[in-house]
Amino acid sequence: xxxxxxxxxxxxxxxxxxxxxxxTLARSLQRELSVVYVENIRSLRAxxxxxxxxLPAAGAQWRAFEPDDVELGFRTHAARLRQMAARIAxxxxxxxxxxxxxxxxxxxAIHLSAEADLLLLxxxxxxxxxxxxxxxxxxxxxxxxxxxxxxxxxxxxxxVATQVAQALxxxxxxxxxxxxxxxxxxxxxxxxxxxxxxxxxxxxxLDAVTLAQLRCPVLLVG
Numbered sequence: 001x002x003x004x005x006x007x008x009x010x011x012x013x014x015x016x017x018x019x020x021x022x023x024t025l026a027r028s029l030q031r032e033l034s035v036v037y038v039e040n041i042r043s044l045r046a047x048x049x050x051x052x053x054x055l056p057a058a059g060a061q062w063r064a065f066e067p068d069d070v071e072l073g074f075r076t077h078a079a080r081l082r083q084m085a086a087r088i089a090x091x092x093x094x095x096x097x098x099x100x101x102x103x104x105x106x107x108x109a110i111h112l113s114a115e116a117d118l119l120l121l122x123x124x125x126x127x128x129x130x131x132x133x134x135x136x137x138x139x140x141x142x143x144x145x146x147x148x149x150x151x152x153x154x155x156x157x158x159x160v161a162t163q164v165a166q167a168l169x170x171x172x173x174x175x176x177x178x179x180x181x182x183x184x185x186x187x188x189x190x191x192x193x194x195x196x197x198x199x200x201x202x203x204x205x206l207d208a209v210t211l212a213q214l215r216c217p218v219l220l221v222g
Contacts, residue, residue, distance in 0.1 A: 003116040004034040004097075010105045012037075012077040014122040015084045021168070021198060021217055022120050023092040028167035033096040034116070035085050038108045039074045074100075106208030109220065113203055118160065119220040123212060142170030145196025145216075149177045154202055160221045161200040170197065190214070 007022035009015060019035070026033040044067050082098050089096040101108055109121050146153045146161040153161065153174060165172050175192050193199055196216050203222040211218070 004032040006116045006119040008036045008121040010038040012080040019088040026094045035098040039102040106211035142197040146200040
């Protein structure tokens with residue numbers, strides 16, 4: 001049985017972009033789409049701090065920001081994502097599911113890695129930037145970045161990048177990483193990766209800290 005395409009995010013603000021990309025890919029690859037909304041545990045920890053306050057929309061005074069406020073926000077985001085998924089996935093004629101998990105985006109992505117060979121994630125806020133907006137408006141072709149750590153991308157990453165580029169009508173751009181360190185968390189490398197509209201990465205040896213620094217939609221392969 002073909003595994004689903006996983007789409008993981010922790011903010012509804014990234015939902016429309018991530019769902020458009022993942023639904024397009026799921027249709028092209030003939031896979032079901034499995035959307036995972038991550039309730040970010042850091043929000044609850046921040047709300048528990050005594051210095052955290054909020055100004056209500058209809059209020060004139062600041063008040064303490066409570067964990068219940070975060071829980072309400074979680075439910076609101078999940079409801080928005082469910083509505084968006086129903087609309088966007090249906091338009092692409094893709095079967096889909098949505099589930100909710102609690103933790104951090106990077107750690108959840110790593111935890112889910114055994115469920116699928118393709119996992120797309122987007123860090124909050126991950127709003128469409130000017131580059132992707134231009135691509136979606138037809139002013140240029142989307143950039144599909146693929147990392148090469150040893151002179152060339154892995155065969156699997158390049159195969160997936162080709163499929164993604166075909167699905168999105170985009171162009172492949174290879175980003176070279178220092179072959180000795182194989183690290184992508186260096187400033188120059190991160191800047192180069194950020195130019196991609198969708199970034200293709202081999203899942204290993206990535207960690208949650210590195211994933212948190214990648215600000216464009218990332219498709220983990222393997």
